[in-house]
Structures are given as structure tokens and as C-alpha cells.
Amino acid sequence: ETGVTQTPRHLVMGMTNKKSLKCEQHLGHNAMYWYKQSAKKPLELMFVYNFKEQTENNSVPSRFSPECPNSSHLFLHLHTLQPEDSALYLCASSQDRADEVTEFGPGTRLTVL
Amino acid sequence: EDKVVQSPLSLVVHEGDTVTLNCSYEVTNFRSLLWYKQEKKAPTFLFMLTSSGIEKKSGRLSSILDKKELFSILNITATQTGDSAVYLCAVEAYYNTDKLIFGTGTRLQVFP
Numbered sequence: 224e225t226g227v228t229q230t231p232r233h234l235v236m237g238m239t240n241k242k243s244l245k246c247e248q249h250l251g252h253n254a255m256y257w258y259k260q261s262a263k264k265p266l267e268l269m270f271v272y273n274f275k276e277q278t279e280n281n282s283v284p285s286r287f288s289p290e291c292p293n294s295s296h297l298f299l300h301l302h303t304l305q306p307e308d309s310a311l312y313l314c315a316s317s318q319d320r321a322d323e324v325t326e327f328g329p330g331t332r333l334t335v336l
Numbered sequence: 337e338d339k340v341v342q343s344p345l346s347l348v349v350h351e352g353d354t355v356t357l358n359c360s361y362e363v364t365n366f367r368s369l370l371w372y373k374q375e376k377k378a379p380t381f382l383f384m385l386t387s388s389g390i391e392k393k394s395g396r397l398s399s400i401l402d403k404k405e406l407f408s409i410l411n412i413t414a415t416q417t418g419d420s421a422v423y424l425c426a427v428e429a430y431y432n433t434d435k436l437i438f439g440t441g442t443r444l445q446v447f448p
Contacts, residue, residue, distance in 0.1 A: 265439055266424065266426075
């Protein structure tokens with residue numbers, strides 16, 4: 224059982240909806256990440272938080288808004304998404320850096336209608 | 337632009353076969369190369385390679401890095417159906433220790 228949990232596991236939303244994805248880790252890690260995996264594309268890094276501070280925003284559109292209230296929780300707020308945003312959204316954590324053993328969550332399968 | 341290219345994109349073999357997966361990269365200030373196995377959803381960590389010529393092994397899996405020729409291979413011997421997965425290669429660069437650049441992955445299917 225992974226130490227990183229994500230909810231919901233599946234989400235279907237319309238383009239005008241507002242929803243949030245939640246990620247939680249109980250590993251004592253200091254770094255947390257949001258990744259997007261679309262079909263037939265490389266895994267894309269979206270956001271990085273280290274000690275609750277955002278250290279990277281990988282040119283992600285503003286309709287995706289991350290929030291990290293503490294080092295164990297990470298949210299991804301979604302607003303006015305497009306159908307091309309449909310993908311698997313993976314949360315991950317590592318002790319401090321991305322090249323350390325990174326634990327991934329099970330992902331949220333998002334479908335935007 | 338930094339990039340990671342994996343080949344083949346897809347591979348179908350029978351149980352007992354040996355497979356070699358390739359990962360080549362072009363990255364400024366290379367730091368490390370990582371292999372992940374992705375089944376169904378979340379990738380799981382396999383190996384991290386930082387030095388050339390030093391093979392890392394875990395059971396039937398092994399991997400080696402060539403920093404001169406800028407590539408790595410992942411070998412799986414005596415494949416089993418449980419090895420069926422997407423194998424992802426990722427590279428980290430020195431200028432940003434928070435960033436991993438992923439390849440598209442190799443989809444391996446092992447049939448009985």
C-alpha cells in the first residue's frame with residue numbers, strides 16, 4: 224500500500240465546474256509534486272513544493288491552482304478546464320529532492336467533458 | 337532543450353525471453369538517471385544511476401549507464417508475465433534538483 228494517497232480516484236467534470244484533487248503523504252517527506260500523464264506523452268511535471276514553498280511551476284495554465292497547507296497535504300484546484308486537460312494526475316513525494324526515491328500516489332483519472 | 341528518448345516504444349515477448357530497453361538523453365549538467373516501472377497507475381522506483389559503467393542489479397533486472405554516449409539500458413532476464421508494464425526513464429539535471437525529465441516509456445508485454 225502506497226504511503227501517498229490521492230482522492231478522488233476518478234473525477235468527471237464539466238468545463239464550468241470547480242473541483243479539487245487532494246494528496247496526502249505520511250512518509251515525513253519534505254517535497255511534494257503534481258504530475259500529469261496524458262496518453263502517449265511523457266509524464267509532465269506540473270508543480271513542486273518543498274517545505275510548503277512552491278519551487279517550480281512548469282508553465283502550467285492558471286486554471287490549475289496548487290495549494291500546500293502543510294508538508295503532508297497537497298491540493299490541486301481545478302477551474303474552467305478544457306477537454307484536453309483529461310489525464311491521469313499523479314501526486315508524488317520525496318525526502319527533499321526529485322532524484323531521491325520518489326513515492327507516487329495511485330493517481331486521479333480526470334475526464335473533462 | 338533537454339530531452340529523454342526511449343526505445344522501443346512497445347515490445348511483445350514470451351515468458352523466459354530476455355529484453356533490453358534503451359534510454360538516450362540530451363541534458364545540460366546531467367546529474368542522475370532513474371528507471372521506473374509503471375503498472376496500471378503509479379510508477380515505482382527501480383534504479384538510480386549516476387556513474388558510468390557501474391551495473392545496478394535487482395533480481396532479474398539490471399541497468400547500466402554510459403555517460404560518454406549518453407544512454408542507459410535496462411535488462412530483464414527470464415521475463416515473466418508480471419514484468420508487463422510501462423518502463424519509464426527519467427533524467428535529472430544539476431541546475432534544478434527538483435526536476436525530472438521523463439521519456440515516453442517502453443510498453444512491455446510478456447505473454448505466457
